[in-house]
Amino acid sequence: MLDNQRVKIRDNFKSRNVEVEFFKSLDEVKNRVLNLISRESTVGVANSQTLKNMMISQELTNRGNTVYDKTFAKNKEESILLKKKALLTDWYITGTNAISIEGHIVNIDHSGNRVAAMAYGPDKVVVVVSKNKIEETLEKAITRARNHAAPLNAIRAGYKPPxxxxxxxxxxxxxERVCYNLSIIEGQFDPERMRLFIVDEEAGF
Ligand code: SF4
Known part of the structure; x- marks a missing residue:
């Protein structure tokens, strides 16, 4: 990632009350998250390939945090309950489908639990995004979410949309549709609430 691109991204998100931090690797992101979140905090974790690669839910659980991650569920009922509990946590950690250099965070969701938690509920939110998901404009970020991320997420979840x-x-x-919620986060009311962690690796889709 070029230095001038980093400056643009940081400034554009800062103007929208989202703090940006840059990292070289997912390991660095994981260490930052583990330092940032206290062991007493409750944490919701979104279903994300990037977060799975980081093993963040396991790390948080092993050191004593109460973690609500639907991928821990043994059945559908438990999955629904975990998704609901994740909406009222101290922290929420999530990946994202795309960001724009202009300062937008774009997501397409199936049932909507992830975009709901990002918008409101958890006190603090960490959004982790890899460099392959950075687009120049909002329009391109939406195109990425619809045409690239949605089909790959469908395959991962076992759906077969056209x-x-x-x-x-x-x-x-x-x-078989997998996307009923398109969310564009244009900024935050509370400047302390959301952090965007950008990692200089390719991860997720
Ligand atoms: S599931 Fe349907 S609506 Fe969603 S991206 Fe695929 S074709 Fe489009």
């Missing part, structure tokens, strides 16, 4: 074959979103009404 975008997998067609390699682009056709705004399907299929039962």
């Amino acid at each position: 975008c997998i074959e067609q390699k682009q979103c056709i705004d399907c009404k299929s039962k």
Whole structure:
């Protein structure tokens, strides 16, 4: 990532009350998260390939945090409960589908628990994003979320919407649809609430 690109991103998000920090690796991000969050805090963790690569839920759980991560659920009922509990935590950690250099955070969600927690509920939010998800503009970030992230997430979750074959979103009404919520975070009211951790690695999709 170029220095002038970093400055632009930091300044644009700062003007929207989102603090940006840059990291070389996911390991560095993990250490920062573990230092930032106290062991007494409750933590919601979104279902994210980037966070899975970091093993952050396991690390937090092992050192004593109460963690609500739906991927720990043994059945559907437990998954629903964990998603609800994650909405009222001290911290929420999530990946994202795309950010724009202009300062937007864009996500497409199935049931919407992740975008709900990012928008409101948890006291503090950490958004982890890898460099492959940075787009120049809001429009390009939305295109990335729809045409790239959504089909790959569908495959991961075992759904078969038409975008997998067609390699682009056709705004399907299929039962296999994976995206019912498009969220654009344009900033934060509370400047202490959200941190964006940008990692100079390719991770997630
Ligand atoms: S609306 Fe349908 S085609 Fe478009 S990204 Fe979502 S699942 Fe794929």
